[in-house]
Amino acid sequence: MEIFYFLxxxxxxxxxVALELTKTNKxxxxxxxxxxxxxxxxxxxxxLMMAGDWLQGPYVYYLYxxxxxxxxxxxxxxxxxxxxxxxxxxxxxxxxxxxxRKRACITYCITYILSCITKHSPEYKVLMVGRVLGGIATSLxxxxxxxxxVAEHNKxxxxxxxxxxxxxxxxxxxxxxxxxxxxxFGNVLVDSLSLGPxxxxxxxxxxxxxxxxxxxxxxxxxxxDPSENKDLLTQFRGAAVAIASDEKIALLGAIQSLFEGSxxxxxxxxxxxxxxxxxDIPHGFIFATFMLASMLGSSLASRLMARxxxxxxxxxxxxxxxxxxxxxxxxxxxxLVPPSDVKGGxxxxxGCIQLLGFCAFEACVGIFWPSIMKMxxxxxxxxxxxxxxxxxxxxxxxxxxxxxxxxxAFPITVMFGMCAIFLFVASILQRxxxxxxxxxxxxxxxxxxxxxxxxDPLNI
Numbered sequence: 001m002e003i004f005y006f007l008x009x010x011x012x013x014x015x016x017v018a019l020e021l022t023k024t025n026k027x028x029x030x031x032x033x034x035x036x037x038x039x040x041x042x043x044x045x046x047x048l049m050m051a052g053d054w055l056q057g058p059y060v061y062y063l064y065x066x067x068x069x070x071x072x073x074x075x076x077x078x079x080x081x082x083x084x085x086x087x088x089x090x091x092x093x094x095x096x097x098x099x100x101r102k103r104a105c106i107t108y109c110i111t112y113i114l115s116c117i118t119k120h121s122p123e124y125k126v127l128m129v130g131r132v133l134g135g136i137a138t139s140l141x142x143x144x145x146x147x148x149x150v151a152e153h154n155k156x157x158x159x160x161x162x163x164x165x166x167x168x169x170x171x172x173x174x175x176x177x178x179x180x181x182x183x184x185f186g187n188v189l190v191d192s193l194s195l196g197p198x199x200x201x202x203x204x205x206x207x208x209x210x211x212x213x214x215x216x217x218x219x220x221x222x223x224x225d226p227s228e229n230k231d232l233l234t235q236f237r238g239a240a241v242a243i244a245s246d247e248k249i250a251l252l253g254a255i256q257s258l259f260e261g262s263x264x265x266x267x268x269x270x271x272x273x274x275x276x277x278x279x280d281i282p283h284g285f286i287f288a289t290f291m292l293a294s295m296l297g298s299s300l301a302s303r304l305m306a307r308x309x310x311x312x313x314x315x316x317x318x319x320x321x322x323x324x325x326x327x328x329x330x331x332x333x334x335x336l337v338p339p340s341d342v343k344g345g346x347x348x349x350x351g352c353i354q355l356l357g358f359c360a361f362e363a364c365v366g367i368f369w370p371s372i373m374k375m376x377x378x379x380x381x382x383x384x385x386x387x388x389x390x391x392x393x394x395x396x397x398x399x400x401x402x403x404x405x406x407x408x409a410f411p412i413t414v415m416f417g418m419c420a421i422f423l424f425v426a427s428i429l430q431r432x433x434x435x436x437x438x439x440x441x442x443x444x445x446x447x448x449x450x451x452x453x454x455x456d457p458l459n460i
Contacts, residue, residue, distance in 0.1 A: 273330050320364075
């Protein structure tokens with residue numbers, strides 16, 4: 001492995017360690033033991049949930065190819081997963097609000113475990129069922145757990161600002177450290193122990209089962225709107241009215257869809273971007289480097305959110321501009337660096353430049369997650385939190401499905417250019433969100449109440 005990869009990984013490691021060790025009292029928020037116990041319990045569960053998710057990611061495509069499926073059939077399986085998340089996500093989100101977020105989190109565990117079990121079958125129809133179950137589970141992962149946390153945090157009377165601690169730590173651990181360890185553990189199972197590509201899915205099921213046991217034994221139930229007279233259609237209508245009547249919620253949904261759509265597109269594009277001529281690149285090590293960059297971003301976010309200034313709405317504008325610029329690099333290098341016709345070999349000079357830019361993008365991802373969680377906790381009404389959050393994922397999943405279906409129709413530079421434009425538009429929308437949020441300054445810090453329910457749009 002080339003020294004370049006070690007240098008990048010080592011430099012990022014040093015920065016992350018330095019950020020964590022040099023935190024001052026201004027970068028930390030003193031919290032009581034009751035909150036710390038609550039936070040640590042959630043972080044343990046969230047880390048186990050993310051371990052179950054990260055273990056599967058690197059091996060899904062590989063497993064399908066080992067079963068003899070071609071690129072087209074594998075693409076259909078991936079589209080089924082995102083399509084399932086789009087079609088069923090809002091339904092399961094509404095059920096989480098009405099039937100209970102704890103039940104929804106347990107349902108996530110069961111659904112994802114069943115999805116893992118289907119990976120033992122080489123039958124296309126069984127694998128398709130697994131992808132559908134995986135899509136439903138993904139919707140629950142990115143809505144039910146956060147909804148339970150926010151509701152339980154408020155129910156226990158903890159300070160609103162303390163949410164930022166839990167959010168940043170969850171991303172630092174779940175989307176950073178756990179992702180790296182899961183990648184290494186999966187590599188040991190498949191390569192070192194030669195247990196085959198289905199082994200990571202079995203390990204994921206075990207982690208999910210452990211997390212489910214902790215949820216069942218230590219979590220209490222909370223609801224959005226448990227009123228008996230509201231069916232699913234009424235909940236959908238209420239969520240739609242909330243989004244349409246509050247520009248802050250609509251802007252937040254658009255920003256989230258633009259960023260996440262670009263992020264998921266990047267997941268498919270970074271490999272061909274770094275190895276256009278089938279250069280020999282260490283995919284696992286690069287993935288670990290990206291996750292380390294994400295940890296760096298979440299560490300920065302924890303510092304930013306611990307202070308009163310700059311506020312989330314302000315610094316996220318810069319984050320979106322930087323992320324947009326980082327995805328322009330493949331386009332710039334294609335013009336400035338002459339393309340090589342040599343097949344194979346090590347990573348090219350332009351690939352090295354792009355890798356640095358991609359690390360910057362992943363650092364922005366690390367800042368984005370806790371920051372968007374913080375803004376969602378401020379602006380989305382509690383009554384339909386899971387429903388609205390899954391509404392946000394509808395355009396995201398449509399976008400990803402379209403990209404997957406047409407991934408070979410456009411040059412890679414066009415795809416990166418599209419993502420860069422989306423991210424720049426997100427920065428403009430973020431600026432608009434800041435302007436609206438700062439209007440009623442007398443409403444108190446963090447827009448706490450603006451108050452989340454200015455006209456109570458859900459009271460219909």
